Amino acid sequence: MISQICCISPWRELSRLFAVLAAAIVFCGPAYGQNAPTVRVGGVAITGIPDDWTHHHLVFSNPGTEQQAVASGRYEQWRNAVSDSRYVLQQLKKKLTVQGPAAADAAYRGRWISEASGRAEDLPPDAPGSFGHVPIGVNRGPRFVKLGRKGLDPSSDIKKDWNESLGTGTAPTPLAYPAAWSTSGGSTASCTSDFVIFPTGQAGSSSHASLVAYYNLYAGGCSGTVPQVDWAYNTGGTVSLAPTLALSGNQLAFIQTSGTTASLVLLTFPLTPPGTGTLTAPVTPTAVSAANYRNGGAGCASVPCSYTVALSGNPNDTWSSPYYDYGTDSLYVGDSTGKLHKFHPVFQGVPGEVTSSNWPVQLTNTATDTNQVASPVYDPGSGYVFVGTTTSASTTTGGRLYAVNATSGAIHAYSAQLDNQYGIRDAAIIDPYAQKAYVFAGHNPSGNDAVYQFATSFTTGSTPASVSLGSGGTGSNAYQLAGTLDNAYYTSSNSSNPSGNLYVCSTGAAATLYQVAITNGALSASATTGPTISSGSYYGRCSPITEFYNANIQTAGTPATGSVTISSDPSEWSPLPTLTIGSTTYRFVSGAPTAVNQVEIHTGNRFFDTIDTAQNLNAVINANSSQCSDTGCVFTGQAANSKVTSANTFFSATVNLTAISSGAGGDFALNTSNSSDASVTGGNNGVNGTTVAEDLLFLSVYDGVITGCTNSGSDGCVMSFNITTPSSFGTSLAPLGELDVSAPNLGAATGGIVVDNSATNLAGGGESQIYFVTQTSAGTAPCAGVCGVQASQINP
Numbered sequence: 001m002i003s004q005i006c007c008i009s010p011w012r013e014l015s016r017l018f019a020v021l022a023a024a025i026v027f028c029g030p031a032y033g034q035n036a037p038t039v040r041v042g043g044v045a046i047t048g049i050p051d052d053w054t055h056h057h058l059v060f061s062n063p064g065t066e067q068q069a070v071a072s073g074r075y076e077q078w079r080n081a082v083s084d085s086r087y088v089l090q091q092l093k094k095k096l097t098v099q100g101p102a103a104a105d106a107a108y109r110g111r112w113i114s115e116a117s118g119r120a121e122d123l124p125p126d127a128p129g130s131f132g133h134v135p136i137g138v139n140r141g142p143r144f145v146k147l148g149r150k151g152l153d154p155s156s157d158i159k160k161d162w163n164e165s166l167g168t169g170t171a172p173t174p175l176a177y178p179a180a181w182s183t184s185g186g187s188t189a190s191c192t193s194d195f196v197i198f199p200t201g202q203a204g205s206s207s208h209a210s211l212v213a214y215y216n217l218y219a220g221g222c223s224g225t226v227p228q229v230d231w232a233y234n235t236g237g238t239v240s241l242a243p244t245l246a247l248s249g250n251q252l253a254f255i256q257t258s259g260t261t262a263s264l265v266l267l268t269f270p271l272t273p274p275g276t277g278t279l280t281a282p283v284t285p286t287a288v289s290a291a292n293y294r295n296g297g298a299g300c301a302s303v304p305c306s307y308t309v310a311l312s313g314n315p316n317d318t319w320s321s322p323y324y325d326y327g328t329d330s331l332y333v334g335d336s337t338g339k340l341h342k343f344h345p346v347f348q349g350v351p352g353e354v355t356s357s358n359w360p361v362q363l364t365n366t367a368t369d370t371n372q373v374a375s376p377v378y379d380p381g382s383g384y385v386f387v388g389t390t391t392s393a394s395t396t397t398g399g400r401l402y403a404v405n406a407t408s409g410a411i412h413a414y415s416a417q418l419d420n421q422y423g424i425r426d427a428a429i430i431d432p433y434a435q436k437a438y439v440f441a442g443h444n445p446s447g448n449d450a451v452y453q454f455a456t457s458f459t460t461g462s463t464p465a466s467v468s469l470g471s472g473g474t475g476s477n478a479y480q481l482a483g484t485l486d487n488a489y490y491t492s493s494n495s496s497n498p499s500g501n502l503y504v505c506s507t508g509a510a511a512t513l514y515q516v517a518i519t520n521g522a523l524s525a526s527a528t529t530g531p532t533i534s535s536g537s538y539y540g541r542c543s544p545i546t547e548f549y550n551a552n553i554q555t556a557g558t559p560a561t562g563s564v565t566i567s568s569d570p571s572e573w574s575p576l577p578t579l580t581i582g583s584t585t586y587r588f589v590s591g592a593p594t595a596v597n598q599v600e601i602h603t604g605n606r607f608f609d610t611i612d613t614a615q616n617l618n619a620v621i622n623a624n625s626s627q628c629s630d631t632g633c634v635f636t637g638q639a640a641n642s643k644v645t646s647a648n649t650f651f652s653a654t655v656n657l658t659a660i661s662s663g664a665g666g667d668f669a670l671n672t673s674n675s676s677d678a679s680v681t682g683g684n685n686g687v688n689g690t691t692v693a694e695d696l697l698f699l700s701v702y703d704g705v706i707t708g709c710t711n712s713g714s715d716g717c718v719m720s721f722n723i724t725t726p727s728s729f730g731t732s733l734a735p736l737g738e739l740d741v742s743a744p745n746l747g748a749a750t751g752g753i754v755v756d757n758s759a760t761n762l763a764g765g766g767e768s769q770i771y772f773v774t775q776t777s778a779g780t781a782p783c784a785g786v787c788g789v790q791a792s793q794i795n796p
Contacts, residue, residue, distance in 0.1 A: 036183070037109050039092070041102035042083045042327045048193075049093055050245035051754045053177040054323055056546060057377045057427045059485060060087040061434045063099055064495035072496055077381060081433040084380050085247060085326040095551040095758060096491065158718060158737035159792040160782050161219040161769065162227055164198075166279070167208055168785035170238070171744065171775045172201035174481060174543060175321060175375065175426060177242040177752035178771045178788065181249045189757050191215070191222035195230050195273060196756070196771050197243060197252065198788035204234035209282035210256065211239055215273035217756070217769065217790060227790070231275030233304060234282040235265055242321040242375075242752065246347050251296055253324055253331060253346065255317050261310050262317035262335060264343060266351055268297030269304045276304075294350045311341050312353050312360050319390060319425060321375045330406070332385050334373020338363050340387055340404055358409030363389055363402050371398030374424050381432030382456040384412055388424025388439065391417070399423035401439050401454065413460045418452060419443055421474055426482040426544060430456065434498055434521060439464075442480025442507040443472035449480060449506045451516055453523050465523045467516050473507030473539030477747045480507050484547040486723055487695040489518060497521030501726050503545055503697055505533070511540025511701050513721070515729045531733050533719065534701045535711065538746065541702035543772075546753040547723075550768060550793070551693045696793070697721040698770055700741070700749040708738030715781075716741045716749020718772065718791065739791055742779025750774055755793065768793035 039046040060081055063069065069078030081087055082100025091098045091106070098106035176199050183193035195215040204210030209232035216228040237256030244253050250271035255262050267285060269275055277283035285304035292299035293307035311317065311333070320334035324346060331343040339360040343353050353359075363373065376387035384403040391398025399419040403412040418424060421443030429438040437454040444450045449469035458464065472480070482504075489500020502516040502523075513530035516523060534540055619627035697720060704710075704717030711717075719735040743749040750772040757768045774787040782789060 037105070037112050039088060039102050039105040039109055041088050041100070041105075042085055044085055044247055044326050046085060046088060046092070046247060048249050049089060049182040050179065050247065050249065051093070051182070051756065052179040052244045053175070053242035053321055053375070053427075053752055054244050054377075055086060055089065056177070056429075056484070056544070056752065057375075057482070058086050058379070058430050058432070059490070060084070060090055061431050061489060061498035062491055062493070062495050063087075063433045065099060068495060074496060077433060077435075080381055084432070090490075093758065094487070094490065094549045158720060158739040158770075160739055161790045161792050163782040163787045163789045164212075164214065164227070164279075165783040166198060166200040166212065166773070166786040166788050167202040168777050169202040169208075170240070171777050171786045172199050172240045172751055172773050173319070174479065174748040174751050174775060175242055175319065176201070176240060176773050178754050178773060179243045179245050179252065180754045180756045180771060181245060182756050189218055189221070191218060192273065194756065196754075196790070198773055199239040199241070199243060199254070200279075201238065201240045201773075201777075201786055203238045204236055204256075204282070206234060206282070206284075207280055209233055209277065209279050210235045210237060211243070211252075211254070211267075212279050212788070213269070213275070214788070219792075228274065229278055230273040231269055231304065232277035232279050232282040233267070233269075234284045235267065235306060236284070236308065237263065237265075241317070244322055244324045246296070246324070247326050248296060248347075251347055253322050255320070255322055255333060256308075257316060260316045261314045263308050263310045264322060264331070264333065264353075266293060266307045266346065267304060268293075268300055268306070290350050290352055296347045307351055309351075309353065311335055312355055313337070313339070315339065318372055319375070320373050321427075323376050323378055323427075325378045325380070327380060328406075330378070332376040332378060332387075332406075334376060334387060335360075336372045338371055338373060338389065340373055340376060340385065340402075342406075342409070361404055361409045361411065363387070363404075363411065363414070371395065371423060375427035377427050377430045378406055379430045379432050379437075379456055381435060383407065384456065386428045386430055386437050386456070388418075388428065390425060391420060391423035396420065399441070401428065401437070401452075403456070403458065413458055413462075415454070415458070415464065417445060418450070419480065420445055421472065422479050425479040429482060429485065432456070433495065436521070438483075438502060440480045440482055440504060441472075442478060443474060448472050449508060451483070451502060451504055451523070451527075467523050467525070467527050469504065469506045469508075469514050469527055470512075471508045473509065475509075475539035475746065478507045478539035478541055479748075481542060481544040481748070484545045484697065486547055486726060487549040488726055490549070494520060501723070501729075503547070503723065505540060505542030505545060505699060505701065507540040507542075509539045510534045510536040510705070511542050513733075515726065528729055529731055530729055531706070531731055533704055533706050535703045535705050537713070538703055541746065541748045543700040543748045543750050544752040546698045546755065548696050548698065548755040548793075549693065550696060550758045552758050693724070694722055695724045696736070697723055698753045698755070700753075700772070702743045702747065702749055704738070706735050706738055708735070710740045714743060714745070716743030716774075718750060718753075720793075740781060741774050741787070741789070742776050742781045744776035747775055
């Protein structure tokens with residue numbers, strides 16, 4: 001009887017009704033750039049998809065269905081997991097099934113996105129889900145959204161779409177992720193609503209912004225200048241750590257420093273671009289009191305406005321980015337004196353720091369721990385905040401993981417020292433449903449790189465599972481930053497004890513990428529060695545690793561060849577023939593060309609000269625006037641058509657065309673009045689390949705040795721890897737793409753990487769984009785100083 005009662009949750013039948021109503025609605029295709037429907041869960045509304053550092057550290061293995069949770073005796077844990085906003089956001093972005101109370105909203109959203117992308121397909125009538133055969137999930141693959149990367153050339157590099165100089169002063173920390181906002185959930189892109197925010201690492205002043213946001217992001221589809229400044233603000237301090245977005249998309253929480261004092265700043269800005277300010281002429285937000293900032297800036301007389309408050313005790317903060325929990329409206333952040341702070345309310349009331357009970361919490365073990373605190377992560381499953389502390393080689397009190405009761409501030413447990421060189425510099429990865437915490441150490445007491453797996457219920461003195469990655473780094477700034485889990489882990493059918501893989505970059509000389517298998521929830525005894533990605537001249541200095549599952553990648557079509565034969569009899573030219581290649585049409589006209597993409601067919605005796613016809617077509621396709629048979633066959637301003645290569649012997653009326661896989665889409669087509677005039681074989685140019693799903697890794701490294709990296713002592717390299725098939729991981733794994741950037745002396749080349757969309761539908765072929773901040777103020781590539789960069793996810 002207990003099981004039967006548990007099966008009927010309060011919202012189950014309502015969700016059935018909502019799903020049926022959603023299926024019965026007559027959909028009209030929404031206008032491009034319009035917001036996707038709201039998804040509601042846990043008392044909050046999801047209107048767009050934020051991506052900031054926090055979403056890389058609180059992750060959810062597959063919780064399975066409600067019936068499976070009941071059968072396994074884990075219904076309460078299941079309900080807590082599927083009711084968490086970050087779980088729903090994770091599933092929406094990965095195009096994975098949403099379980100629980102948000103399922104019906106997610107189904108409606110999935111159908112809406114289908115219509116927005118011009119694909120009017122119904123959800124499968126028997127889509128599996130927690131409510132029987134009711135379509136509750138977001139579609140997993142290309143059935144709805146056939147968008148994304150176009151015509152990939154396996155040999156090409158990661159393509160930098162744009163870069164913006166953020167200044168030549170100090171650089172942000174290697175923990176500085178940008179914060180990105182995707183209007184429609186990452187399945188379509190918007191030139192007017194999507195934006196990305198970069199911390200500049202520079203002191204805010206009247207002549208330099210501390211934060212800058214850009215919109216009109218996509219080089220492959222947005223008009224005008226790409227990108228454009230959305231807003232730029234002088235917030236009165238230096239922002240070197242990672243900001244975090246509110247679910248509303250128009251509020252931000254971040255730590256800024258002024259001298260030796262760190263403050264929490266809450267910022268409200270206009271959600272619809274453009275706002276105000278530029279990098280060198282920023283706007284200063286109106287400073288308000290906590291009472292006037294209340295409820296997300298409801299008391300602000302104008303926008304932008306901000307509320308700034310120093311952390312209790314006026315400490316500094318070097319390594320701790322603020323973690324905001326959507327469900328409880330609470331924020332946690334560490335400081336440089338070993339304390340963990342809590343703020344509540346934050347965006348949904350009158351904000352303020354909690355200073356009662358044990359807050360702020362002095363993290364201690366056998367002696368007072370005055371080492372700095374890393375970034376915390378709140379676990380909604382256990383109710384604990386997990387946070388590490390830093391150390392140096394001369395101390396033994398730091399380098400530990402703490403579990404702190406998020407309500408009382410009592411320290412539940414702390415670990416033994418995990419890293420005695422630098423301590424824990426990055427946040428742990430927490431999986432509330434599998435009840436696991438993953439911690440990364442660059443130099444454990446045995447001198448090795450190591451990955452630790454804790455139960456989220458661990459107690460002081462308990463021994464965690466661990467895997468050694470070889471000798472750890474001891475050089476300057478050889479910090480161990482966080483690795484990442486793969487999509488096999490997120491989709492594992494064993495919901496209680498998932499299987500998958502963890503990927504981490506070592507700090508030894510040289511940096512090596514490793515795979516650590518997780519089988520039924522347990523770490524393997526040893527790691528699989530992957531490619532060496534930096535030189536052995538330095539200890540490994542890798543950025544945090546970002547995993548991104550793209551369900552809508554379109555592979556290149558098979559390069560095809562075709563021949564076009566044009567009749568030498570002008571009496572058959574009615575109408576005049578046209579040749580279409582990709583999106584470009586070539587017209588054959590009498591007399592001189594009068595428009596772009598026209599090919600001249602000469603009069604007089606040469607009019608019948610089929611050699612000239614072929615030669616002139618060849619010249620126009622390549623925009624090379626030297627190939628013209630007669631002067632003027634290439635129109636002024638004509639650009640070469642990169643979608644084809646053209647070969648011509650000049651001894652026949654045939655122009656041979658060869659498609660290249662990196663071209664934009666389109667079949668060869670010739671239109672004439674006589675079908676015998678043309679012979680076309682082959683076909684698809686690039687885009688009409690197969691739509692597949694790929695699991696991808698992004699990271700950067702100092703002094704990269706991968707082919708495509710410059711490999712010098714002052715350079716860094718951003719790279720990507722395909723890990724869709726984990727069993728193929730090994731030392732010979734080659735990157736999909738590389739991009740050189742200037743690197744700081746002996747440090748990580750970039751901060752953390754965020755990805756905006758799994759697909760786009762921008763005219764002209766916009767693609768998924770990656771965003772990051774470079775780490776040197778004296779760099780020259782890809783811009784002068786510190787750079788905010790967007791690069792295409794083109795390879796991957």
